[in-house]
Amino acid sequence: MSEIFIGLMSGTSLDGVDAVAVDFASHPMRIIGEGFIPYDVTIREQVLALQGVGHDELARSALLANRLAYCYADAVAAALQACQLSAAEVRAVVCHGQTIRHAPHNGYTLQIGNLALLAELCSIDVIGDLRSRDVAAGGQGAPLVPAFHQALFYCADVPRVVLNIGGIANLTRLSPGRPVIGFDTGPGNMLLDAWIRRHHGHDYDADGAWAASGQCQPALLSRLLAEPYFAAGLPKSTGRDLFDLPWLERHLSAHRLAHGAVTDVDVQATLLALSCQSIADAIQRFASDCREVYVCGGGTRNRHLMQQLAARLPSVRLDTTAALGLPPQQVEAAAFAWLGWCFTQRRAANLPDVTGARGLRLLGALYPC
Incomplete structure (x- = not known):
């Protein structure tokens, strides 16, 4: 057969x-x-x-x-x-x-x-x-892919994280001598795609160019990162049921009342920072021994996102799963x-x-x- x-x-x-x-x-x-x-x-x-x-x-x-x-x-x-x-x-x-x-x-x-x-x-x-x-x-x-990550990417010598950046980002911790864990970290491309589609009609922000032309707004980023999901313990999974445009609009409205208007491009830059920071925070919280991060999914095509993620994880090797033999x-x-x-x-x-x-x-x- x-x-x-x-x-x-x-x-x-x-x-x-x-x-x-x-x-x-x-x-x-x-x-x-x-x-x-x-x-x-x-x-x-x-x-x-x-x-x-x-x-x-x-x-x-x-x-x-x-x-x-x-x-x-x-x-x-x-x-x-x-x-x-x-x-x-x-x-x-x-x-x-x-x-x-x-x-x-x-x-x-x-x-x-x-x-x-x-x-x-x-x-x-x-x-x-x-x-x-x-x-x-x-x-x-969810996520279901950690068992596959374990079967294919586990290394007995090096603590690794396999990170998928799709609409939602999820990670798998593969650390020798420790249980495999995996969970959704929060938004990956989802909010970035939705925001550029609303304002420019594009399906995605090619190479993160629009986000790169804006400035991350720290107060808005802090407000977004205060979402209880990010601090929740494991197990956890999420999706568009939580991280959708109405969720973003509620936080933008509160931000405008406290700090004034924010430009559309600066919102995009802040959303990219949200994806990167929530991923980095999750790795530091649940996989602090990690020495290698291998990324798959559509987020690998976003050059600016990958650069910003690398900047937040300076002590680890960041690469795509192509380095392990499977294109992202x-x-x-x-x-x-x-x-x-x-x-x-x-x-x-x-x-x-x-x-x-x-x-x-x-x-x-x-x-x-």
């Missing part, structure tokens, strides 16, 4: 769907190839509209799940073409789905994407619903391919020390083709 899995990831940045084909027949695993399908603006708007309470949510969610299934199928097709594979050569497609609500404190996390339709479209078994079993066991359901844009999709492989092996893939679940659990559900 084939041990090739295609992992699909569409994260909180809402840029599109990453697909990575991974062969687990060899050790270590072998990346065969990748594909990417960008989201069009209507999908992004529909996902954002479902982040909050609104009219006719059930129908809108179901219709969007169908649209997403077609996007996911296109991403699978792109990966198959890039890898010169047929559907029959793939054991399973592993689909994270698109998160629209994350509320583990209320006992649920919701990722949509019609997985039954995806199986029909691809003629390949689909594994999905990877977070809900951990939540059912009292966990956060492939890590999350490859991680979900690995989670699907674990499912087929009947191997528990959550880490209770990370999510807070009551114990190890088999993650996922199968939609056979």
Whole structure:
């Protein structure tokens, strides 16, 4: 039986769907190839509209799940073409789905994407619903990638952190002799993307150029960093349910009352500082022995963000996961391919020390083709 899995990831940045084909027949695993399908603006708007309470949510969610299934199928097709594979050569497609609500404190996390339709479209078994079993066991359901980071990036000699900077940033501590821990540090690209989209219509701040042209406002930064989430203990996870534009607007309104107006570009500079400072603070608080930080995700493309992060972590080596053999844009999709492989092996893939679940659990559900 084939041990090739295609992992699909569409994260909180809402840029599109990453697909990575991974062969687990060899050790270590072998990346065969990748594909990417960008989201069009209507999908992004529909996902954002479902982040909050609104009219006719059930129908809108179901219709969007169908649209997403077609996007996911296109991403699978792109990966198959890039890898010169047929559907029959793939054991399973592993689909994270698109998160629209994350509320583990209320006992649920919701990722949509019609997985039954995806199986029909691809003629390949689909594994999905990877977070809900951990939540059912009292966990956060996130982050799930630390177990993959441990399997792939652990070094017995050097304390490391693997840092993913997507819409939300999350880190994994890999320290010899200590438990693996992982958690969401707070905003990564999410607020930066939302703010530049509002004021310039761009999907992202290329190289952080707009942020670099502004000045961080210390009083505003302090106000943003006072958000209780940053000081909370572990386990913890977050998302757009907390760090959205209304959250930012509330803090901006309070800042303007106390300190006067702040320019749009200075808000962008402050948001970049918020991402970097909250990451650096989390590393210093929970991984103070760290000597190496390897970064993955879309944030690695933001040159100014990477420079500012390095400035806040002067005593550690900062590099991307490419230095460890896996390009930063492939890590999350490859991680979900690995989670699907674990499912087929009947191997528990959550880490209770990370999510807070009551114990190890088999993650996922199968939609056979």
